[in-house]
Amino acid sequence: MINTTLLHDTLKDNFGFEKFRPNQEKIINSILSGKDTLAIMPTGGGKSVCFQLPAIVLPGITIVISPLIALMKDQVDSLKANGIVACYINSSQSETEQQAHIENILNNKTKLVYVAPESLSYLENTFNQIAVSLIAIDEAHCISSWGHDFRPAYTNLGYLKKRFPSTPILALTATADKATREDISKQLNLINPVLYISSFDRKNLSLEVRPALDRVKQIIDFISNKPLESGIIYCLSRKTTEELAEKLQKSGINAKAYHAGLDANLRAQTQDEFINDDCQVICATIAFGMGIDKSNVRWVIHYNLPKNIEGYYQEIGRAGRDGLPSETIMFESYGDVIQLQKFASQGLNAEVQLAKLERMRQYADALSCRRKILLSYFGEIVTQNCGNCDICKNPPAFFDGTILAQKALSAIIRLKESEPLPVIVDFLRGSKNAYIFEKEYQNLKTYAVGADVSWYDWNQYLIQLINQGYCEIAFHQQNKIKLTPLAHEVLFNGEKVQLTTVQKATAEKVTIKESKVKPKNDSLFEMLRKIRYDLSKEESVPAYVIFSDAVLKEMEINRPMSDDELLAIDGVGKVKLEKYGHIFIKAIIDFHKSKAAKPKKGATTYKETLALFESGLSPEAIAEKRNLGVSTIMSHLAKLYQEGVAIDLFQFITKEEVTKIAEAKIILESPAALKPYFEHFEEQVPYEKIRLALAIIEKESSK
Ligand code: ADP
Ligand code: ZN
Numbered sequence: 001m002i003n004t005t006l007l008h009d010t011l012k013d014n015f016g017f018e019k020f021r022p023n024q025e026k027i028i029n030s031i032l033s034g035k036d037t038l039a040i041m042p043t044g045g046g047k048s049v050c051f052q053l054p055a056i057v058l059p060g061i062t063i064v065i066s067p068l069i070a071l072m073k074d075q076v077d078s079l080k081a082n083g084i085v086a087c088y089i090n091s092s093q094s095e096t097e098q099q100a101h102i103e104n105i106l107n108n109k110t111k112l113v114y115v116a117p118e119s120l121s122y123l124e125n126t127f128n129q130i131a132v133s134l135i136a137i138d139e140a141h142c143i144s145s146w147g148h149d150f151r152p153a154y155t156n157l158g159y160l161k162k163r164f165p166s167t168p169i170l171a172l173t174a175t176a177d178k179a180t181r182e183d184i185s186k187q188l189n190l191i192n193p194v195l196y197i198s199s200f201d202r203k204n205l206s207l208e209v210r211p212a213l214d215r216v217k218q219i220i221d222f223i224s225n226k227p228l229e230s231g232i233i234y235c236l237s238r239k240t241t242e243e244l245a246e247k248l249q250k251s252g253i254n255a256k257a258y259h260a261g262l263d264a265n266l267r268a269q270t271q272d273e274f275i276n277d278d279c280q281v282i283c284a285t286i287a288f289g290m291g292i293d294k295s296n297v298r299w300v301i302h303y304n305l306p307k308n309i310e311g312y313y314q315e316i317g318r319a320g321r322d323g324l325p326s327e328t329i330m331f332e333s334y335g336d337v338i339q340l341q342k343f344a345s346q347g348l349n350a351e352v353q354l355a356k357l358e359r360m361r362q363y364a365d366a367l368s369c370r371r372k373i374l375l376s377y378f379g380e381i382v383t384q385n386c387g388n389c390d391i392c393k394n395p396p397a398f399f400d401g402t403i404l405a406q407k408a409l410s411a412i413i414r415l416k417e418s419e420p421l422p423v424i425v426d427f428l429r430g431s432k433n434a435y436i437f438e439k440e441y442q443n444l445k446t447y448a449v450g451a452d453v454s455w456y457d458w459n460q461y462l463i464q465l466i467n468q469g470y471c472e473i474a475f476h477q478q479n480k481i482k483l484t485p486l487a488h489e490v491l492f493n494g495e496k497v498q499l500t501t502v503q504k505a506t507a508e509k510v511t512i513k514e515s516k517v518k519p520k521n522d523s524l525f526e527m528l529r530k531i532r533y534d535l536s537k538e539e540s541v542p543a544y545v546i547f548s549d550a551v552l553k554e555m556e557i558n559r560p561m562s563d564d565e566l567l568a569i570d571g572v573g574k575v576k577l578e579k580y581g582h583i584f585i586k587a588i589i590d591f592h593k594s595k596a597a598k599p600k601k602g603a604t605t606y607k608e609t610l611a612l613f614e615s616g617l618s619p620e621a622i623a624e625k626r627n628l629g630v631s632t633i634m635s636h637l638a639k640l641y642q643e644g645v646a647i648d649l650f651q652f653i654t655k656e657e658v659t660k661i662a663e664a665k666i667i668l669e670s671p672a673a674l675k676p677y678f679e680h681f682e683e684q685v686p687y688e689k690i691r692l693a694l695a696i697i698e699k700e701s702s703k
Helices: 004-015 024-032 047-057 069-081 095-106 117-127 152-163 178-187 215-224 238-250 264-275 309-316 334-346 350-364 370-377 402-414 421-429 434-438 455-467 485-492 505-512 524-539 549-558 563-567 574-596 600-614 619-626 630-642 655-667 675-680 687-701
Strands: 037-040 061-065 086-089 112-115 132-137 169-173 194-197 205-211 230-234 255-258 281-284 297-302 326-332 398-400 471-474 480-483 498-500
Touching: 004 024, 004 047, 004 574, 024 037, 024 047, 024 194, 037 178, 047 061, 047 069, 047 112, 047 132, 047 169, 061 117, 069 086, 069 112, 069 264, 069 574, 086 095, 086 117, 095 117, 112 117, 117 152, 152 178, 169 178, 205 370, 215 238, 215 297, 215 326, 238 255, 238 281, 255 264, 297 309, 309 350, 309 370, 326 350, 334 350, 350 370, 402 421, 402 455, 402 471, 402 480, 402 485, 421 434, 421 455, 455 471, 455 498, 480 485, 524 549, 524 574, 563 574, 600 619, 600 630, 619 630, 630 687, 655 675, 655 687, 675 687
Parallel strands: 037 169, 037 194, 061 112, 061 132, 086 112, 132 169, 205 326, 230 281, 230 297, 255 281, 297 326
Antiparallel strands: 398 498, 471 480
16 A cells, blocks of 8 residues: 555645545555456546546556547646646547657656547557556446446447456446446456445535426526526426527526537537636536536536436536535426326336336425435435435425315316316316316316415425325326325325425515625635636636636635645645746735725725825824824825825835835745844834835836
8 A cells, every 4th residue: 555645745736635535545545556446436526536646656657548528638638737747539639649649658758648448449559568557447337238328339448458457447437326337347357346436425515406387587596696607407308408598598698508409519619618617507408518527517407307316416416526515406397297207108118217207206206305315316325314405404394284185186086087187276276267168177066176275386285195195197198187095095084184385485585586686796706716717718728627616715715825825725736836826826915905905994094194195294294193103104105005096105215225125025035024124124224114115016016
């Protein structure tokens, strides 16, 4: 085992991170001791470091097999930003470009080479001449036809073990199910692989399910409160992505559609804009996201109910990879359930798909902590409620719903179990629409017995009755609602029914929120974000490659004003310190000063000094009048000068003196305090002059 200090130092120096995330260190040690390793980590868990760090420590090259070109480019950009030599080889490159990369590989300059499985053969000759220290196979579940995302080219990867028998292989995936796991080890010919499964809990993601009432309005309100935060909205159909994007655009939101039916160039462009913070919102089908490493996706919305929990979890996992709090919202509608049921029953493997959809629906209708349900789906047993889902935050209130249930169930009987849910609600509410009259339902008993309950609430109660098994939807018979034997217990044997109050919170929240609260754009965080954005444009890399949102947040809180202080921040490594440190430090110092220069309490005292000074009094006279020291008055004048008040400070100090102090500033490396200057000049230059000179120097340099 390699010594821990060395690993931690490597992590800090090269990636800027203060500590390992769960399992990272164990996985790295396993590889470094030469063992084949299978790492299962949720999206955003930190898989990349598990092979990038060993790649730095090991003598030879690390080959990374990755399915997506966009992803390779991103990772290589990130590595370069940290000063690590890496490249990728794929079919999109010219011959010369590829040759240049191969040259570097042969010269042992490159530490990591990313390659798509389809392009591996291109490196065959090169392999004969180099030492391969590690092979990492990212998104390893692509090898298995059990999982989703099956990629035929992955099935050839089994040859790698034979080709490099003594090189450890690290397979990584976020897909945990056992069948896939075993398939990966077998097909890759891994030798006694060590298995590491990380917790799938992503505590920073909040979980929320809302009824799909006025979805578009809810979404617009949600985004309006976070106009600078990137987010993804997943929709079921291509058409919805386009329609929704258009509606959002009309409300002034920078949103675009993304789906597999769009032209490849347009798709690539949209994805780039999103990654580079030029497009705020993407309305996408599930085709979007797999190839994205963007760490500052702040929220994910599911416009429609997802097909299964695996997909849902992977999609929400694209939010908050940087570990900062991020929001997820899923809209649930009865219509979606019906449509998805139809798809599932017509597709391959119908039984399994329907069962998975059913689990998804149960999750959406959950009355207990959602995270517990999700994690138990992935085989993790959790006893504590999470406190970060809508159920934990707003627990449902139960009431005796027996009478409501009896009304609904007898309505279903009166309608001969031959109508779908909306008709039952209309019937219960005594609606006078054409269909009701045509069928003469208004003459039946129980017509309008539930007129006092709103349409929306009846819908929710009926869905609750379905979920509790008192009635069911006959999907193969126009979604007619049928009774189950349980219903008879309620109707004839006095069984009590518990219902939960319909959560109106969401609908109300939507209407109250009209007065939009725009976040302040003059925070230090926003300033740093702007600097990051500009730098990213200069260097043609995504903004989060420069620094993640989490790093900027820490800068905002800790306000580092020296190299050492900046380096102490999680996510700042040596290379980034060297490249960007001075820019961010200067911005923080400037910000600090601009805030410090406008102290509320002090403002009047400066004003008084200024008024007296403008009336022609000397600093000494002002000091006397105000009963303050001369040096205090001088410091007022210096401050006022720095804030832009036209005061001729050269009446108190000569140009030569300023030059001398400017030199001292360089020699002393810009100390924050005045004392070092005072001592530097062997107490021969008074504090007032030092202060005035520094005001002049700083004003000059900020021009
Ligand atoms: P995955 O591939 O598992 O989805 P990534 O490797 O992309 O995850 O890492 C997700 C995010 O976490 C990235 O922004 C990465 O920089 C960050 N990260 C990884 N390891 C650490 C660590 N030890 N400390 C802090 N941040 C980390
Ligand atoms: Zn919870």
